[in-house]
Amino acid sequence: MPPMEDLSQVLRIRREKLEALAERGIEPFAYNYDATHRTVAVAASFEAAESEGRLSEDGDGEAVWLGGRIVSWRGHGKSAFAHLEDGDGSIQIYFKKDVLGDESFADLDLIDLGDWIGVQGQPFRTRTGEITVRAESYTLLTKSLRPLPFGKVETDAETGERTVHSGFSDQETRYRQRYADLAVHPEVREVFRTRSRIVSALRSFFDSEGFLEVETPVLQPLYGGASAKPFVTTHHALDQTMYLRIADELYLKRLIVGGLDRVYEIAKDFRNEGLSRVHNPEFTMLEWYQAFADYRDQMDMVERMLLHVLDSVIGSRTVTYGEHEITFEPPFQRLSLMGGLSDALGIDVHEMGESELRAKAEELKVPDLDGAGRGKLIDKLFGELVEPDLIQPVFVIDHPKELSPLAKPHREDPRVTERFELYIASAELLNAFSELNDPIDQRQRFEAQAALLAAGDDEAQQVDEDYIRALEYGMPPTGGVGMGVDRLVMMLTNQTSIRDVILFPILRDEE
């Protein structure tokens, strides 16, 4: 701790209050507090008592014990109003000198915004009608030594709309000090509560469908299952290079080989790439694999899964996302990638050679075409011409083979694979295919990837001999899906930056 004289004024004054508390024999950091109620429950039980005529002659409810953080304060000389906030909400507290006694009331001088206190008293309605606990006693639970950046909150009496004045808005500080962001922004806490409920709903869905939740390695001797650059590290005792997983796909399919025929994993994946509104290098992926299913079955599964989440967490099948109203009503539209692009170009893409595609892409000024092959050019053109219009949920299906080294060839058209991606609000939410289970074909696809890797494509995959060995034992027909959980949370909580749905998003080291 820096010496007192080096602290800024606001920090120094709180330290001085700590000393004053010691002089008055008040413990600033308590061990526990036996609360009988949470804030929201106090209001609910008061209202119930009120409507059933169980209030006292003075209009008081039954005594309650509450713990929480002081988030606002309005002193009036011999009385004061404050709001006490807990995990559920907040309630107003009325401190009155002739109720508390001179000494206890005087000790309130040492209480600040941000302090945690326990309060005991009876609820009543103030003249303006707000349910308020009249403090008969209070206990300091934790002294706050650093002021939280509370804004002043104005609540419109008619609409209930909340306006925050002089709040805490510096994005950098909010991400770096998420604890402070959460402490002063109930709406941020609500986003993360919703995130938690979404993840629970996903688990309950797959559990009820007979899937087994499993855990596969984060540290892998080879990485694969996606096109991405990995994080590299070293295991010292084994003197071995390890990669943080970019996907759990290849491990989950090994489990299908082993007879665990319905598995899912909610996993942190790591990709050594740039940051953006929709990318954090560490992100949460849900993958599931189901034996005997193909990609058509999985489209049905995706629809049912999303409806389960919407119905149980959001309570509506329509959500607002930015400027759009997104409606999840199955069956979602299915759009063939090649067909959609052909329509946009007015030419059958299957008939176009690589040079023709490149010319078209250059004509449209699509950036970063260096080294792009036929598949990548198609992908780029699709991204440029079709993706921006994919607002409502759409399954984009049947991708070119070059782009899909782990997908089965399409049973009716060998030029494409049995694959789909679900697009919502122009963003890719999930990716799925009928899993390639022919080990000889898989080896050829890996070798093509390895050639790309050798040629300098640092996002291409390596040959995974162990995975091929597993396929040689025999993997039943399998449908698999990978979904970006963070992105789903974004869409369902109307957050336009992935950082706003990740508690501690990656940031450059401070100093």
Next chain:
RNA sequence: GACCCGGUAGCUCAGCUGGCAGAGCAACGGACUUUUAAUCCGUAGGUCGUGGGUUCGAGACCCACCCGGGUCACCA
């Protein structure tokens, strides 16, 4: 990684063409026993992101760097 914008009191921000570092909120002292962005009077609070440079003089201008936000690109 490229481009654009930003970093000034605990927080939110102003600071013009280079001329004494400002406001609101929070804090501190005082008044106020049903307020709710409480109100009123007063006080204190600064490494102007960092390091160089130009200048009689730099928060401002120039250079480099650090950090963030946004946009683009790769990926979910």
